Amino acid sequence: MEILRQRILNEGRCLDGGILKVDSFVNHQLDPELMMKIGEEFGQRFAGLNINKIITVEASGIAPALMTGLMMKLPVIFAKKKHPSSMTSGFYQTEVKSFTKQQFYPLIISKEYLKFGENILFIDDFLAHGNAAKGIINLCAQAGASIAGLGFMIEKRFQQGGIWLRDKGYHVESLAIIDSLNDNEITFH
């Protein structure tokens, strides 16, 4: 997606350890018009797959997932990273390692909103090692729901998560795929 690649080139900053900082339009400040175009793009790429629901992870996944849900006329669930005191009717839970923060956190979805037989589209901001994606695949397996596809704004291909997912046969769509981040030089695939 050319406008996304341009934004990454213009505003992205490479930090140590393979981190791409895009706080100006993804992880702290949001550009609503860009997010709408991202939702349109995901809507086209995942059209016709009989998807029932979109799942994302709080907080940075919410904007692209919401816009994809608007375009595809589907509800959006955001998985929580903490156990909410008001989640009283049972939930699916798994443990995920954060690449950026180098710590483990839980991923939680209420049993009220993820059901047996549902066909799920997972949308997130980044695909690095694929840990959040694997966590959502785990939650869907617990519920007996299937994965129709996984869509990411930015895939860091050198961190292998996308390779793992495609090898397993999942339908993965990444709008900007980065081969390397070296000395503040961003190389797209």
Add this chain to the structure above:
Amino acid sequence: MEILRQRILNEGRCLDGGILKVDSFVNHQLDPELMMKIGEEFGQRFAGLNINKIITVEASGIAPALMTGLMMKLPVIFAKKKHPSSMTSGFYQTEVKSFTKQQFYPLIISKEYLKFGENILFIDDFLAHGNAAKGIINLCAQAGASIAGLGFMIEKRFQQGGIWLRDKGYHVESLAIIDSLNDNEITFH
């Protein structure tokens, strides 16, 4: 806003301690079309105020703020509740008490995205005691930014935050105002 009040009546559940659970369309599952209508409504109510930027708080504020930003053609900042390791260029920080979780958390905005002289619209899902709103007012004061208005999807009037804000002269718009939550009976203002 009648469609929002209807959703609250149909799907909201009253929990102990004055908590209204609206996980099916605000705090866990999202209805993108409803959020777009909410964005349109805030856009109308805050039109013509020369607003530069919308601020919200992760995670449940992101959806209504993003849709308001889309309608008003404004960038959206989500304040963070944890210090991100990649926020390297300075930030404003304050401490806020969560009503639902009964614990303190930090509210953080990078100095890159909140500047002296900017005119800010704060959008959030709930107004209860007003602690998040007071936190954002504090961050804006630190930056020398002004508050053009504060918009909330749901105000729990009996918890006094809205009364405090209006007494201080702030322009507050709440799309559904609840006077009481008793024995699972929701009474609107």
